[in-house]
Amino acid sequence: DGGITQSPKYLFRKEGQNVTLSCEQNLNHDAMYWYRQDPGQGLRLIYYSQIVNDFQKGDIAEGYSVSREKKESFPLTVTSAQKNPTAFYLCASSIGVAAYNEQFFGPGTRLTVL
Amino acid sequence: EDQVTQSPEALRLQEGESSSLNCSYTVSGLRGLFWYRQDPGKGPEFLFTLYSAGEEKEKERLKATLTKKESFLHITAPKPEDSATYLCAVPSILTGGGNKLTFGTGTQLKVEL
Numbered sequence: 267d268g269g270i271t272q273s274p275k276y277l278f279r280k281e282g283q284n285v286t287l288s289c290e291q292n293l294n295h296d297a298m299y300w301y302r303q304d305p306g307q308g309l310r311l312i313y314y315s316q317i318v319n320d321f322q323k324g325d326i327a328e329g330y331s332v333s334r335e336k337k338e339s340f341p342l343t344v345t346s347a348q349k350n351p352t353a354f355y356l357c358a359s360s361i362g363v364a365a366y367n368e369q370f371f372g373p374g375t376r377l378t379v380l
Numbered sequence: 381e382d383q384v385t386q387s388p389e390a391l392r393l394q395e396g397e398s399s400s401l402n403c404s405y406t407v408s409g410l411r412g413l414f415w416y417r418q419d420p421g422k423g424p425e426f427l428f429t430l431y432s433a434g435e436e437k438e439k440e441r442l443k444a445t446l447t448k449k450e451s452f453l454h455i456t457a458p459k460p461e462d463s464a465t466y467l468c469a470v471p472s473i474l475t476g477g478g479n480k481l482t483f484g485t486g487t488q489l490k491v492e493l
Contacts (some may be wrong), residue, residue: 283443297478307465308384308483309424314474322476356423363478365411365471366431371423 268293276369277377279344281349287342288356292366295370297338297363300306302326303354303374315340316363344377352379365367382407382472386484393491396457401487402449403468413451414481415444416467424467458491465489 279285291298297316301309312323316332330349334340338361340359344351355375360367383406393399398422405413412431424433430435430446437444443454453466465488467477 270423299480299481301481308485309469311480313479314476314478316478316487323477324474324475324480365473366429367477367479368414368426368429368482370426371416374423376421376423 270357270359270370272355272372272375274348274375275373277375279377281379281380282346284343284345285354285377287344287377288364289359289372291338291340291359291372292372293359293361294337295359295361297367298334298336298362299358299360300324300330300332300340300342301356301358303356309356312342325362332359351377353377382470382482384468384482384484385469386466386468388487389485390488391410391490393458393489393492394456395491398454398458400455401442401453401466401489403453403484405468405470407470407472409472410448411471413446414469414471415453415485416450416464416469418432418467418486420465427466455489458489460491460493463490 273288294346299314300312311330315321331343357372362371382450415427418424430442433448464483467486469483471483
């Protein structure tokens, strides 16, 4: 089955810790994205990658970092510089970056700061 | 900046009671519109892409339509399993190239027996 997997499903972070969220896809998609979802707000773009070894900041990149060393993998690190990291994090991928390319989402990771 | 507004925020229907969800948008140039379904604690599930004004798409009890200013998701004779949050989104150009999705905040639908 082709799809997007995210792990872990739940993640707890202590103050001052960096944590890494995993995202893997086997759809052979070139583009991958990280969005953040907060109650009462639309999804917001954190980072995106159009191709391996390239990535760009989205609307709310401060306090986050990413890498894209393999086509199928796009991990997100939430650093201690992110002041309000508690949220639902969603990874997505699309075959390309054209406007009409549908983005498909993973199941999400819920991050909670203790 | 592109904007998407969905209404109502929440909708409660009886099983079999048809209704419509609204998605209005402000974009610099319409380049399509997407509908997703999201169940609690899960990622959005893709439903439809509408490419241009006047287009319609159907899937089971759902029908999506698009005009130059808004889109509707019509739900005919809904069942309890249609209960979910429905999200609409438009593609927005990124300065670094490519597109992101600009989402509305969703309509939370509950269908009761």
